[in-house]
Amino acid sequence: MAVLHHLLIITLPLAALLWRVAEGAISVTVVSFPGPNTATPTLSGVLYLPSGYRTSTATFPAMVLMHGCSGIWSNRNVSARNKDNTPNLQNHIEKWGLKLAGQGIVALVVDSISNRKPAGVDMRDWQDQCGTADPSVDSYTVRVLDARAAYAYLIDTAAGLAPSIPSKVNSARVGLMGWSQGAQTVLTEAAESGRDSSTLRPDSDFLFRLPSITFYPGCGADLAFRTGSGSFWRPKFALRLNIGTMDDFYSDCQTRTTLAGSPSVFVGYTNATHSFDNVDQTWPTASCPSSPPPAGDTCAMKAADIDSLAFLQAALV
């Protein structure tokens, strides 16, 4: 037992180190881009570009990543940096940014919070929108516009994601993913109708045409799409919803996706809680074995990460 413990201590950091080296040519930069309106003329974010992005003659798919109620930064610290001086983001977000870029997918992490800080408010306190979120960062309205502004930036050939070269993002191959409040943004943007309308949105209104991935959104009354009034929630394209059985919104999400049917995919994880995938910043190598039945946050995280990436990649072949 002592030997095994010792081995684990040695092996885990080494594996993490090798993985970083293997994906070492990814570029990670803090970026600014035009915001959705005059109230927010500029948004910030973190851009993960695949290795070879500058030199490739091909176009790239992209994903826009929407954070939960405590923003994108590790420890709510907008100055947080890793040892290699790249921005240090919350575990689940950074893990996905690096992994997507490692798979040849551009990843843009949107920061909906920082640029909206009122004067005189402490930045670290402002990053915490977990009580009642400030209306200026509302998940169902404002942040939907943020996601769409991020899309515009990704495909803006004039702006360019890398210095001096036009954007290489394929405008028909951009997807949206999010966690918690950010997942609510994804559910709203992905819906075939508006929240208060039974009228279907025109096809041309859908910017995000790759599958959407959501982790533990709130699916209750705040999501609107009032069942019974003719407007109910159904995504236009494939959408995967990952949530733990111990999450307060488990039943609401299960009901929403059951009503919506295909193309929504509901995956409930036994005895996992909210934020189950924040446990670790290292991409999992395998899901938990099927026996005994997987349960709890770590097994949920491994399966949700691996299977959600496969869900996305199935649309990219």
Ligand SMILES: *[C@@H]1O[C@H](CO)[C@@H](O)[C@H](O)[C@H]1NC(C)=O
């Ligand atoms: C924020 O991150 C910076 C850079 O890593 C560090 O120097 C600073 O101490 C951090 N502040 C807090 C409050 O954690």
Ligand SMILES: *[C@@H]1O[C@H](CO)[C@@H](O)[C@H](O)[C@H]1NC(C)=O
């Ligand atoms: C889930 O948690 C409940 C309550 O703690 C426990 O009885 C059950 O065995 C757990 N399920 C699994 C598969 O571990």
